[in-house]
Amino acid sequence: MNLSPLQKARYQYSPKLPGMLRGGISEISVKVGAPTESVADQAKIKALFPNTYGKEEITFVKGSNTSAAKKQVVGVILSGGQAPGGHNVICGLYDAIKATDKNNVLLGFKGGPSGLIDDDFIEFTDEYINAYRNTGGFDIIGSGRTKLETEEQFKVVTEVAKKHGLTAIVIIGGDDSNTNAAVLAEYMAAHNTGVQVIGCPKTIDGDLKNEDIEASFGFDTATKTYSELIGNIERDANSAKKYWHFIKVMGRSASHVALECALETQPNICLIGEEVAAKKMSLAAIANYIADSVEKRGNNGENFGVAIIPEGIVEFVPEFSKLIAEINELLAGSKTEEFNALPDWDAKYAFIKKGLSAESFAVFEILPQFVQQQLFLERDPHGNVQVSLIESEKLFSEMVKNELAKRKAAGTYKGKFGAQHHFFGYEGRCAFPSNFDADYCYSLGYNAFMLIQYGYTGYLSKVSNISKPAEEWVAGGMPITKMMNMERRNGEDKPVIRKALVELDGAPFKFFAAHREEWAVKTSFTYPGAIQYFGPAEVCDLTTRTLALEKGQ
Ligand code: FBP
Numbered sequence: 001m002n003l004s005p006l007q008k009a010r011y012q013y014s015p016k017l018p019g020m021l022r023g024g025i026s027e028i029s030v031k032v033g034a035p036t037e038s039v040a041d042q043a044k045i046k047a048l049f050p051n052t053y054g055k056e057e058i059t060f061v062k063g064s065n066t067s068a069a070k071k072q073v074v075g076v077i078l079s080g081g082q083a084p085g086g087h088n089v090i091c092g093l094y095d096a097i098k099a100t101d102k103n104n105v106l107l108g109f110k111g112g113p114s115g116l117i118d119d120d121f122i123e124f125t126d127e128y129i130n131a132y133r134n135t136g137g138f139d140i141i142g143s144g145r146t147k148l149e150t151e152e153q154f155k156v157v158t159e160v161a162k163k164h165g166l167t168a169i170v171i172i173g174g175d176d177s178n179t180n181a182a183v184l185a186e187y188m189a190a191h192n193t194g195v196q197v198i199g200c201p202k203t204i205d206g207d208l209k210n211e212d213i214e215a216s217f218g219f220d221t222a223t224k225t226y227s228e229l230i231g232n233i234e235r236d237a238n239s240a241k242k243y244w245h246f247i248k249v250m251g252r253s254a255s256h257v258a259l260e261c262a263l264e265t266q267p268n269i270c271l272i273g274e275e276v277a278a279k280k281m282s283l284a285a286i287a288n289y290i291a292d293s294v295e296k297r298g299n300n301g302e303n304f305g306v307a308i309i310p311e312g313i314v315e316f317v318p319e320f321s322k323l324i325a326e327i328n329e330l331l332a333g334s335k336t337e338e339f340n341a342l343p344d345w346d347a348k349y350a351f352i353k354k355g356l357s358a359e360s361f362a363v364f365e366i367l368p369q370f371v372q373q374q375l376f377l378e379r380d381p382h383g384n385v386q387v388s389l390i391e392s393e394k395l396f397s398e399m400v401k402n403e404l405a406k407r408k409a410a411g412t413y414k415g416k417f418g419a420q421h422h423f424f425g426y427e428g429r430c431a432f433p434s435n436f437d438a439d440y441c442y443s444l445g446y447n448a449f450m451l452i453q454y455g456y457t458g459y460l461s462k463v464s465n466i467s468k469p470a471e472e473w474v475a476g477g478m479p480i481t482k483m484m485n486m487e488r489r490n491g492e493d494k495p496v497i498r499k500a501l502v503e504l505d506g507a508p509f510k511f512f513a514a515h516r517e518e519w520a521v522k523t524s525f526t527y528p529g530a531i532q533y534f535g536p537a538e539v540c541d542l543t544t545r546t547l548a549l550e551k552g553q
Helices: 005-011 042-048 086-100 114-118 126-130 151-164 175-190 219-240 256-265 273-278 283-299 318-330 335-340 345-355 358-366 369-374 392-410 435-453 507-521 545-550
Strands: 028-035 056-062 073-078 105-109 121-123 168-173 196-201 244-249 305-310 419-424 459-464 474-479 484-489 492-497
Touching (some): 042 492, 073 086, 073 151, 086 105, 086 126, 086 168, 086 435, 114 151, 151 175, 168 175, 168 435, 175 196, 175 492, 196 435, 219 244, 219 256, 219 305, 219 419, 244 256, 256 305, 256 507, 256 545, 283 305, 283 358, 283 392, 283 507, 305 392, 318 345, 318 358, 345 358, 345 369, 369 392, 392 419, 507 545
Parallel strands (some): 073 105, 073 168, 168 196, 244 419
Antiparallel strands (some): 028 056, 056 474, 105 121, 459 474, 484 492
């Protein structure tokens, strides 16, 4: 690996642990809290998790170690999309394992959950780990999206665990992966395998959070990366004064990423999917809302602006999600082949017109042709439209352009409209973790081993009070079943961790809503600049505006 000067310098960074973990296992004891209940559907979740349900929240405190001495062989996997700081979770885990007993072993299973099934692994050494400290990416062992959820898979994992003498498995993943961690923990307990399972909360999307987990790791770095870029674009827009920039930001479903970027950069427009759904906004209503800002600014001589569009927006537009559901039906099973065999777009268009309800066809008809065609691109493994392939930033800019043309003809709009389009997603997922993510991730990994050493299973590594300096962070664990409820997934009722959407009565959204009217008309851009790794703590260790507002700061 060729090392950049920053990578070399970041190797020297010592991530900060919560105060109470700094003396290592010998100075830690456990404060056991009250038994827990799942957030909803208690009877059903209890019945599905008879061995792991209802366990107590635990907090680590300074004291003398009472854990039983035993050789630990731990396996770790990275699951799902990359998020900055994943390497540090593994480094923290490794350091805690080795500091407790140098004969302990950490195995990294490669390529995500499938590594555990295929028994594809490496044994970590100091040299190997040191090359990945404080770096972005998941390339230390790779990641993948295979789901560990079937009885068959659990049997194979049990065999692999037995072969290596695994005492514990750590799953670093999002809500789905940690749901599966809970199911695996229950299976391991029910079959007396002696294998503990611990989860760590990851995802740049920021939607794995609740009253116990204050933030998923990676959200801080990813949003800071996007906000830097958005701020730079705002400054360019304000300098050249000739373009409206439509910027789509990642976040498969929830709009936390878009909202955080808006709080950081104060753009003219930021759409929030959850609000669009609550107000049942149509595509035309959204386009009109953006056009209003363009018109007012244009009439003030400001023919430029920035609009942030969350990746998941179209699924929140009721008429659009109905259209997608109908298209999924239209192409179900062998009908896809029939559709693909049609000779040209005209023939396909006629097929679509015949197959859709009048209501959905009316929506389809107003879409620009490139979006209409994107709806019929490759399906996902379940045969559904891949909504993330829809260029919603171009869709809205096109609809705004058409609306402005009408307004110009009516004489109300006097400005000029030129648009540029951007998508910020992968750019942020593997950035060098911010100091916050480097510290938080290292702490989550270190703490995960404390939970293992104390014999816990089915827990999520929990580090809280994270809007305060690391010294004041609180380490412990929360049973994953506490975060679960029953939801309908692929036609079945399943126990799942409840996904956190943007709360419209939450402080971050309320702050945004209180300021957006002014931002829509008056240039109020803020330029956050690049992530700073060295310098004053008030710049380098700053957490997100979302977290600060949630904590009333
Ligand atoms: P996770 O939920 O696994 O953390 O991934 C989130 C995400 O980064 C989304 O923001 C994005 O829509 C998706 O992954 C992209 O996935 P892929 O890497 O498969 O293109």
